[in-house]
Amino acid sequence: MPHAAHRDWWRESVVYQVYMPSFADADGDGMGDLRGITDRLAHVADLGADAVWLTPFYRSPLADGGYDVADYRQVDPRHGTLDDFRALLARARELGLRTIVDIVPNHCSEQHPWFVEALASPPGSAARDRFIFRDGTGPDGAEPPADWQSKFGGPAWSRVPDGQWYMHIFAAEQPDLNWENPEVVAEFEAILRFWLDLGVDGFRIDVAHGLRKDLDPPLRNTYGGDSASLNSPPSGENHPFWDRDEVHEVYRRWRKITDSYAPPRIMVAEAGVSAGRLPLYTRPDELHQAFNFFHLRCPWDAGSFREVIDTSLAGAAAHGTLPTWVLSNHDVVRHRTRYAVPEGTALRGWLMTDGREPAPDDDRGRRRARAAALLTLALPGTTYLYQGEELGLPEVADLPREALRDPMWERTGRTVKGRDGCRVPLPWTRTGSSYGFGPGGSWLPQPGGWGDYSVEAQTGDPDSFLEMYRTALTLRRRFLGDETFTWLESAPGELAFRKGRVAADGRAAALECRINLSGEPIPLPVPDESQLLLTSAELTQDQATARQLPPDTAVWLTSTIS
Template sequence: MDNSRTQWWRDAVIYEVYVRSFADSNGDGIGDLPGITARLDYLASLGVDALWLTPFFPSPQADGGYDVSNYRDVDPMYGTLTQFRELLDAAHARSIRMIVDIVPNHCSDRHPDFQAALAAGPGSPEREKFIFRDGLGENGELPPSDWQSKFGGPAWERVPDGQWYMHIFSKEQPDFNWRHPEVRADFERTLRFWSDLGVDGFRIDVAHGLMKDLELPLRNTYGADIAPLLSPPEGDNHPFWDREDVHEVYRQWRRVLDEYDPPRLAVAEAGVSLDRLPLYVRQDELDQAFNFFYLRSPWEAGELRRVIDAALAGVASVGAATSWVLSNHDVVRHRTRYGLPAGTDLLRWLADDGADPVPDDAVGERRARASLLLTYALPGAAYLYQGEELGLPEVADLPAAALQDPIFERTGGLEKGRDGCRVPLPWDGDAPGYGFSTGKPWLPQPEYWGKYAASAQEGDAGSFLALYRQAGAVRCGFLATDPGSEIQWLDAGPEVLAFRRGELICVLNLGSAPVQLPDGTLILASEPGIEGRLETDQSAWIRCP
């Protein structure tokens, strides 16, 4: 079997499409599948190898589609299964692969299996597919344990017959019992359904959360003085994070994905420590896992190098390839993060509508541009989040009335949630809805959104869009001639990251003083006009045979 086909993802550029906010084709204010199809040439111009689509399955949309009621169909708000096939075929015609987002930890409370469990009552086989327990207290009026939801409040919801069901996220997202054979069998059917249609891989939501320690009595994670709105810690031997037996699931999934030629990709969203992350990408399990430590790393040379070295060493120990990601649909956009003082509490900053501290946007812009060249030069896959190629900042001041993230309601407004990074894209600065939709966008776009529009950046050699296109083209050419090369760190001072990878040298200046560039041919820089040296927060690629 051709190894270049089977492991295409090792050095791929993969673009995350948050379907709801990408492009709307029918004027209802919600992005859809035909909207993506219409923008494929734009995506191809970025040099991306694959698209990752967030969930587009039937859903009541209690959590942006991550509450799935049918895993093997398309929600009418996004289109039809026929339109998905059309998108898939059109992407493949442009040599762009397709990754779909699978949500195995939980489903919607409207899912037929959960509705059957509610109707069947305590002790029924239907309830065994989920995690139902009797409550504590004299009359079962207390939750079965102190486990807390990631979205705030208890991870238990009581039903009219008195039992409680578990939900790590919102109450509309009951957790599956992954010890039940039919749960496992049904998800294998889902993997085969989309693989048979021709999708190239899967992103696995909450990959580290499927298995729980359900031995009675359920052990607590906090003391009696638990704060009611805190999210659960994810430390060692936690009752529902990173359990050893979750790997049994992925070994079976690997066998299913390997039935196809080429084998389907599986990438894990696993919020575990750097030393645990390689366990998810062993040869008989998944292919990649998101490196959130890179995303969270401060703008500091020593810490960035530590994270890079640890990530590369971890995957090398199991023969895998790492991934690099700076933004996604769950975090503050990195242009804004990089403009905030080190150590800023992002939850409090969002709750304050981004007013204090005020981001230094000029700094954030330079660092966002510089970080692209660092990310693209590293071995492994680079995951982009839609709009970062336009230099979009976080929209921190969305009014409370517009917010739709369930985190806002479940925390009683203490946390604003993730809507600020999900504002619909600006395509045309002069069009209604900035070209996203002819109708009212599902989230309001700020008045200044037009200056970031793709139309405003076309033809501007110094724009974010131009930099992403240039970096994509150079990266593709470099990997075509020097694939799989490892990095060799160069001594450039404590505030500079410099490494060689084959004929490519990448230099990033994180210090306050200018640094001289090494000898060689300058092939790309993060800012126009760079010659011979880098100022603060600038990066460059040098070719040195």
């Protein structure tokens, strides 16, 4: 039975993230669409994934890549139709893939009918109460109601012609919804049922930690306490709009809805909260999973990775679940490039904080990205792969300024490029106007030589990222079902662990992973050549012909009792 067919498939699955505008374009308009995804879904299945997660494809003016939703029940014409979505679901089922879709409940588009009605209605009206409208402060209300800051730069408030202000944690085109309003609560429960009835297998919840706010007057200033970067925990406790206890009421209600379907559907939270608070989102009557951004942000250091892994496993185990593991997504610099820049580099949308471009060492980035993939895929839990990481794509650093689309670019006064560098459309073929992305061009320009990273170029090359990922996902299935995790004896700068238990008679029954995060080769204790399953780079030998694990290299072995 395929792993995705099991009731609890999500506990140790591999979920492939499709960034809607950039995966595949069937109609040639330069923008990714549902038919393009359907045509290319075999790639995801052949890779060995269990599910696909689609970023928003709903009707939207695309001020923020579709995360500004104007109609939660309709497909944006640039992405296709509801029939196209039904066809995608059917094709995914044929291939043995589950389908998870994004839900964006914290905010909507300024073009959503509710917000259009709110702008046309007077202060204090029922239409405005669906959002967070407030009078300003200072003379004539000319100052924002509080000092709250947008994640995209600048104030989290915009003023309307009648003098009131509305809140938006992100872009001004994304007004925040008021989750104290019963209409908002009922509407999103109906939206969930709409997509569940169509056959989706679950939801990724955008900004899951931001829905509920402390709106009691007077609004509390944060004095800079909301300045953490995207997906990072807010500073301090009892923040007025991040990670409030009341948000869990929402997910308890949602869990009853998803559990009412057979088989039950899953939910995963995007919640940029502290390691201590993250497990609260995965209590048995709330969500199934929460993204683990601590793993993504972890420096290249054995002690740091060990601490993150221990904390993640313990936090999840407290509520009977398993962690998720993430290396890249559509909001961060691709990890091949993050691992390539000098140690300690502070990246803000690819630009360093002092405005200089980092100088990446691509060979180091390549080695570390491959080793990190084997580390991540060996851990108990669910791995979320971002499209293109299986191709080893780097961040595109040299996008023309006039091509940038991320709202961060304008809201920061054109000082932070934003996230476009990790969103450049995928290369499928060696050549062509858009390297197989579609019959036309692409909404973001692809760099010259992008075809060298393509699926076509890497297929059949045993040294390629793609073939390493395909092999790893195939091998990984052999060790599913036993979630036992054990640290093994290791050298300084090395991580060594076993997933699963070893049979008492010594038969290999567990996956062992070793990764060298130091700067020197480490002896590799492998008595039997047959134990070697996969390496991220070639092993070396010393003068005594003993195997060694080179720096920035990981290895998978079948583990036996010594």
